[in-house]
Amino acid sequence: MKAAEIRETYLSFFEARDHRRVASASLVPPTHDPSVLLTTAGMQPFKPYFRGDERPPHPRLTSCQKCFRTPDVENVGSTARHLTFFEMLGNFSIGDYFKERAVEYALELSRQGFGFAVEDIWVTVFGGDEALGLGPDEEAIECWRAVGFPEERIVHLGRADNFWQAGPTGPCGPSSELYLDRGPAYGPDSERPGDDTDRFIEFWNLVFMQYELFEDGRLGTLPARNIDTGAGLDRVAMLVQGVDSVFDTDYLRSMIAVGEELSGRAYAGADFETTRALRILADHGRGMTFLLADGVVPSNEERGYVLRRIMRRAILQGRVLGIEETFLPHLVQRTIEVAGGAYPELVREAETIAMWARSEEDAFLRTLEQGERLLGEIVRRARGRDELDRRRGRLPASRHVRVSV
Numbered sequence: 001m002k003a004a005e006i007r008e009t010y011l012s013f014f015e016a017r018d019h020r021r022v023a024s025a026s027l028v029p030p031t032h033d034p035s036v037l038l039t040t041a042g043m044q045p046f047k048p049y050f051r052g053d054e055r056p057p058h059p060r061l062t063s064c065q066k067c068f069r070t071p072d073v074e075n076v077g078s079t080a081r082h083l084t085f086f087e088m089l090g091n092f093s094i095g096d097y098f099k100e101r102a103v104e105y106a107l108e109l110s111r112q113g114f115g116f117a118v119e120d121i122w123v124t125v126f127g128g129d130e131a132l133g134l135g136p137d138e139e140a141i142e143c144w145r146a147v148g149f150p151e152e153r154i155v156h157l158g159r160a161d162n163f164w165q166a167g168p169t170g171p172c173g174p175s176s177e178l179y180l181d182r183g184p185a186y187g188p189d190s191e192r193p194g195d196d197t198d199r200f201i202e203f204w205n206l207v208f209m210q211y212e213l214f215e216d217g218r219l220g221t222l223p224a225r226n227i228d229t230g231a232g233l234d235r236v237a238m239l240v241q242g243v244d245s246v247f248d249t250d251y252l253r254s255m256i257a258v259g260e261e262l263s264g265r266a267y268a269g270a271d272f273e274t275t276r277a278l279r280i281l282a283d284h285g286r287g288m289t290f291l292l293a294d295g296v297v298p299s300n301e302e303r304g305y306v307l308r309r310i311m312r313r314a315i316l317q318g319r320v321l322g323i324e325e326t327f328l329p330h331l332v333q334r335t336i337e338v339a340g341g342a343y344p345e346l347v348r349e350a351e352t353i354a355m356w357a358r359s360e361e362d363a364f365l366r367t368l369e370q371g372e373r374l375l376g377e378i379v380r381r382a383r384g385r386d387e388l389d390r391r392r393g394r395l396p397a398s399r400h401v402r403v404s405v
């Protein structure tokens with residue numbers, strides 16, 4: 001199943017179960033939500049509903065939300081799973097169904113829609129937290145037992161893993177995550193979900209949003225008990241397609257191919273440096289296209305800086321790959337080809353996106369060239385001074401000036 005089919009399978013599964021399909025909101029959060037610079041989760045556009053400030057168009061919603069997370073930017077490329085931009089599939093209940101139904105839906109879709117074997121699915125639940133004054137999430141544990149999960153596949157974890165909050169304050173709640181066991185080829189039997197392992201991959205987070213966290217650390221109760229779930233499309237695609245990394249799925253692999261075509265280097269069997277560079281081009285190329293489509297422009301501030309940073313990181317990695325020509329517009333074009341069907345704004349804004357990509361790349365290359373010229377000048381001068389010193393007998397002939405750039 002290709003990523004596009006997984007997206008559609010998810011959304012239509014929930015539509016068939018009375019959820020209203022809602023288009024992704026912009027990566028730029030609405031002005032009433034200053035808690036984040038960029039949209040980081042599928043629930044973000046629905047915060048006013050969870051808080052009870054606004055009435056939702058329907059009590060059950062489903063969406064595939066564009067998300068962008070910056071904390072992992074340095075890891076992108078070096079690991080099998082880290083990304084900046086991703087699409088988050090989600091089903092939401094605003095005061096309608098709660099834990100029991102959320103668990104049943106997640107299991108049904110994982111088995112019938114994604115084709116996962118039930119014995120390969122493990123779950124984690126909130127094991128309680130003293131500071132929050134909460135015990136283990138017995139309700140959630142009971143729900144998993146009810147659908148046939150044995151105790152050993154229900155793993156209890158603490159607040160860091162199984163309590164979800166959208167930011168330092170706001171709607172939050174205990175969560176329960178679904179993991180797929182990829183088998184002994186990916187790690188020993190002693191490993192468990194929640195460990196830093198390639199064997200157990202988390203693919204779906206069910207948040208039981210029932211609290212609101214206030215600035216003073218107090219936990220209040222929300223007007224209704226809600227469900228917020230999130231499944232990263234690339235993660236699910238990696239597991240459904242049985243590939244080793246998110247970059248090997250059809251979606252990101254077609255982005256990787258752009259770097260391969262431009263550099264003449266193959267991704268399969270490549271050394272670490274090449275693999276990393278090709279992955280960075282794929283992730284950052286996709287991310288920058290989506291950010292530009294939502295009206296973010298490269299600058300030195302806030303979200304504009306996030307965009308500039310990933311564009312420049314991609315350009316530098318292009319150099320690592322030996323790409324001489326302007327190449328960001330090629331990444332833009334491929335993103336539009338693979339994701340334009342699901343996100344019409346990419347097609348609508350195609351020209352503007354390409355224009356920004358080209359001008360930022362040209363400007364940065366000029367800066368780089370200028371920097372290199374300046375550096376060359378400094379090196380030449382240093383060498384000249386050494387030569388002079390040597391002639392005057394102030395330096396032994398053996399001293400070398402070594403500069404690595």
Ligand code: SER
Nearest residue numbers: 041043205228229230
């Ligand atoms: N908000 C939760 C998350 O981002 C579930 O959607 O993981």
